[in-house]
Structures are given as structure tokens and as C-alpha cells.
Amino acid sequence: MRFVDEFRDAATARALATKIAGLCEPGRQYKFMEVCGGHTHTIYKHGLEDYLPETVSLVHGPGCPVCVIPMGRVDDAIAIAEHPDVIMTSFGDMMRVPGGRGSFFDSKAAGTDIRMVYSPLDSLKIARNNPDKQVVFMAIGFETTAPSTAMTVLRAAQEKLDNFSIFCNHVTIIPAIKAILDSPDLRLDGFIGPGHVSTVIGCKPYDFISAQEGKPLVCAGFEPLDILQSVYQLLLQLKEGRCEVENQYSRVVPWDGNPKALEVIGEVMELRPYFEWRGLGFISHSALQVREKYASFDAEKIFNVPGVRVADPKACQCGEVLKGVLKPWECKVFGTACTPETPIGTCMVSSEGACAAYYNFGRFSRERVKEATHS
Amino acid sequence: MCLGIPGEVVELLDDGRDLAMVSVAGVRRAVNIGLLHEEKLAPGDWILIHVGFALSKIDEREAQAALDWLHGVGDAYTDELEALATSDIT
Numbered sequence: 172m173r174f175v176d177e178f179r180d181a182a183t184a185r186a187l188a189t190k191i192a193g194l195c196e197p198g199r200q201y202k203f204m205e206v207c208g209g210h211t212h213t214i215y216k217h218g219l220e221d222y223l224p225e226t227v228s229l230v231h232g233p234g235c236p237v238c239v240i241p242m243g244r245v246d247d248a249i250a251i252a253e254h255p256d257v258i259m260t261s262f263g264d265m266m267r268v269p270g271g272r273g274s275f276f277d278s279k280a281a282g283t284d285i286r287m288v289y290s291p292l293d294s295l296k297i298a299r300n301n302p303d304k305q306v307v308f309m310a311i312g313f314e315t316t317a318p319s320t321a322m323t324v325l326r327a328a329q330e331k332l333d334n335f336s337i338f339c340n341h342v343t344i345i346p347a348i349k350a351i352l353d354s355p356d357l358r359l360d361g362f363i364g365p366g367h368v369s370t371v372i373g374c375k376p377y378d379f380i381s382a383q384e385g386k387p388l389v390c391a392g393f394e395p396l397d398i399l400q401s402v403y404q405l406l407l408q409l410k411e412g413r414c415e416v417e418n419q420y421s422r423v424v425p426w427d428g429n430p431k432a433l434e435v436i437g438e439v440m441e442l443r444p445y446f447e448w449r450g451l452g453f454i455s456h457s458a459l460q461v462r463e464k465y466a467s468f469d470a471e472k473i474f475n476v477p478g479v480r481v482a483d484p485k486a487c488q489c490g491e492v493l494k495g496v497l498k499p500w501e502c503k504v505f506g507t508a509c510t511p512e513t514p515i516g517t518c519m520v521s522s523e524g525a526c527a528a529y530y531n532f533g534r535f536s537r538e539r540v541k542e543a544t545h546s
Numbered sequence: 547m548c549l550g551i552p553g554e555v556v557e558l559l560d561d562g563r564d565l566a567m568v569s570v571a572g573v574r575r576a577v578n579i580g581l582l583h584e585e586k587l588a589p590g591d592w593i594l595i596h597v598g599f600a601l602s603k604i605d606e607r608e609a610q611a612a613l614d615w616l617h618g619v620g621d622a623y624t625d626e627l628e629a630l631a632t633s634d635i636t
């Protein structure tokens with residue numbers, strides 16, 4: 172791991188922190204939002220906010236696809252799973268997410284056949300092996316997982332499987348960022364752009380943020396120094412009066428993204444007129460649905476989906492956390508009624524949710540930074 | 547689900563299904579490489595895998611950095627590896 176040791180060097184981090192402090196104008200407050208759960212994780216795990224001046228704060232956005240699924244969609248999926256002869260398949264991340272009538276785990280305990288899979292291709296295999304069952308894949312995720320779902324549908328079509336379909340809940344990152352920018356609750360100075368999503372969509376789709384909204388964006392890697400470097404680049408842009416999209420993570424993210432991945436998404440899916448996001452409400456053209464051409468693989472066309480709308484529990488403030496208006500520990504039920512073992516809201520369920528990340532790591536970070544400073 | 551796991555290509559399978567055998571955390575796994583057609587992958591190349599699909603080609607240094615980051619995320623990585631262990635997409 173010698174490569175990593177130099178990357179994780181606390182002395183380098185402190186040097187970068189000094190450069191960051193030097194770029195801050197006295198008396199000005201800076202707020203940057205990261206829209207990727209992986210970044211949130213790194214920030215809490217390494218206590219990065221403690222390396223930054225108090226005038227620079229990092230705000231966590233709606234970057235966890237599990238967290239933004241509204242409770243009604245969980246209920247809809249369970250309604251599909253309750254059909255006789257259905258095997259529902261899902262990533263493990265979704266299993267504990269509470270709907271209005273409980274989670275997938277609760278439904279499974281009550282007798283439905285819901286199975287955890289690692290890949291949509293595992294679902295496809297279950298369909299091949301169970302020709303007398305209808306196998307449904309609970310498709311979730313941003314542009315990172317949408318191409319995998321699309322490739323799986325194409326494979327199912329090639330194999331002429333008639334017992335495989337997807338319940339499509341894929342969401343797209345750009346409309347969510349637009350919704351955040353339109354929100355009056357929050358004034359942001361720039362964005363730390365997502366890593367893996369950008370591998371697929373590239374950097375160009377963020378142009379509107381700099382061109383129309385006047386905010387800089389830097390696509391960032393997941394190492395602590397990547398995040399600090401991105402904050403430095405954002406501040407440098409502000410200092411120099413620039414407003415651009417920059418790619419700090421060019422070692423993985425190509426400027427144009429992955430054209431093949433975009434092509435397969437476009438072949439199989441199209442934008443929905445609107446989709447409900449947990450905490451953000453209905454956002455137009457913010458999610459994907461299966462194209463008519465592949466309707467025989469669309470669970471929403473095959474099954475009678477109730478289309479339930481369920482209000483979030485009153486005590487839950489996931490909405491404010493997802494918009495970056497509240498920090499996890501500012502939520503009334505954080506760490507008391509709502510913990511990773513007994514989550515009330517989605518942000519505590521997914522390991523990439525801001526609340527779970529802070530609960531698991533953030534509380535200890537300040538102590539560690541102190542140790543690093545004294546070592 | 548959101549984690550990108552690095553793997554080293556061991557063998558390209560020529561069965562028309564875009565599969566390659568990849569060494570992931572020391573275990574040989576089938577991975578779909580259909581999204582990386584233009585990269586012309588070869589044994590020894592490193593890839594970043596998401597839910598059974600290679601999404602990008604990376605260098606060895608980045609693979610090591612990604613692995614170290616994953617070790618740091620704890621349960622989420624352990625859960626992902628457990629899910630991967632039960633996966634068989636051949």
C-alpha cells in the first residue's frame with residue numbers, strides 16, 4: 172500500500188489546508204456541496220472539516236440513491252412482490268429501507284420471495300433458472316448503475332426471456348442539482364462533483380452550473396487529499412473570479428464520460444415526466460423509465476402497481492438533511508430514536524447516507540485529527 | 547451498490563457474452579466488460595467494477611488507492627464482498 176501512504180499523508184493534508192486558508196477572504200463564509208455518498212463518507216471518516224477554516228463548510232447533498240427513494244416506491248415494490256409467483260430481487264442496500272408498510276426484510280419475513288443480489292445479471296440468472304416464476308429486479312441508482320440495468324434488459328431481450336422485468340427507480344443527478352440550486356433555503360458557493368456518476372456522464376453535463384448558475388464545480392476522487400484538493404480548486408476559482416467545471420479525478424473520469432454506457436441507457440430508458448424524490452418532492456425529468464420498445468421488461472406495465480404516496484414520518488428530517496439544510500446531528504431523532512440498527516429515515520439506512528456515515532465515523536474524527544496534529 | 551471495486555483482468559472469455567474472468571479481492575469472478583468495448587482490455591489490465599460490470603479502466607496505482615479507500619469504509623465493503631461472493635453471472 173505504499174502508493175496510498177503518500178496519498179494519505181497528514182502532513183500533505185495540513186500543507187493543503189494552509190493553502191486553502193490562504194485563499195479565503197476574511198469575513199466571507201463559504202459553503203460547498205458534495206453530491207456523492209462516497210465523498211460524504213471520506214469527509215466524516217477522515218474528519219476533513221477539521222482541516223478546513225471555520226469559514227468553509229461542506230454540505231452534504233442528495234448523493235445517496237437509496238436515501239432519495241420515497242417510501243411509496245418501496246410499498247409499490249412490495250405490492251409487486253406480493254403477486255403470486257413473483258421473485259423480487261434487490262441490492263442489499265434496499266432491504267432495510269422502510270416503506271409505509273415496512274421494509275423488504277419485513278415483507279420477506281411475512282412470506283414474499285425477495286432475494287438479495289449483487290448484480291442485475293444475477294436476477295437474470297434467477298429468471299433463467301425459474302421459468303415458472305416472474306423475476307423482477309428492483310432497479311435503483313444514479314447513472315452509475317443505470318447502464319448495468321440497461322445492459323441486463325438488452326441481454327434479456329436477446330435471450331427472449333419472458334419472465335424477467337425491472338421495477339425502474341433510476342434517478343439522474345443533474346435535475347437534483349438544479350432542484351438544490353432552486354431551493355431558497357441554501358446559498359452555495361460551489362460543488363464537489365460526484366466521482367463514479369461522472370465516469371458515466373462525463374463533465375459536460377455540469378456546464379450549466381458554471382454557465383447559468385455562476386457556481387464552480389470540481390469532479391473529485393474519493394481519497395481525503397482528492398477532496399481537499401477539490402476544495403482548494405473551488406476556492407482558487409472564486410479568488411480568481413473564474414467559474415468553471417474542472418476535473419480533479421481525471422485519472423478515472425474521462426471528460427466525455429463512457430459513451431457506450433450512455434448509449435445503452437438511451438436505448439433502453441427515457442426520462443420520466445416527473446419523479447418523487449424523498450425530501451426534494453416531485454422533480455420533472457429527474458428519473459428514468461423503460462422505453463415502450465422494451466415494455467415487456469417493465470414491471471410497471473406488467474403488474475398492477477398501486478402508485479402509493481406516503482408522507483415521511485413526522486419526526487424524520489431526512490428531507491432537510493438531503494437538501495443540505497440540516498447536518499445529520501441537527502436532526503431531532505439522530506442517534507436517539509434513529510440509529511443504523513433502528514432507522515427511521517433513509518439517510519440512516521444506507522451506509523452511504525450522511526446520517527449513517529456521521530453516526531459510524533464522524534463522531535470520532537475530531538479526536539483523530541487532534542492525534543494527527545500532535546504526532 | 548455504489549462502491550466501485552477494482553479487479554485485475556485474468557482472461558477474456560470468448561463466448562459472445564462480453565464476459566471476462568477477473569481477480570477481485572483474490573478471487574476469480576466473471577465480470578461483464580461490455581461497457582468497455584473501446585478500451586480493448588487485455589489480461590493484466592485493472593478495471594473498476596460496479597454491480598458486475600466494468601465501468602472504467604484504471605491503472606494499478608489507482609486500483610491500490612481504491613482498495614485502500616474500500617478497506618476504510620468498513621461494513622459497506624464487507625457487505626459488498628459478501629454479495630459478490632454469492633454472485634454468479636456466468
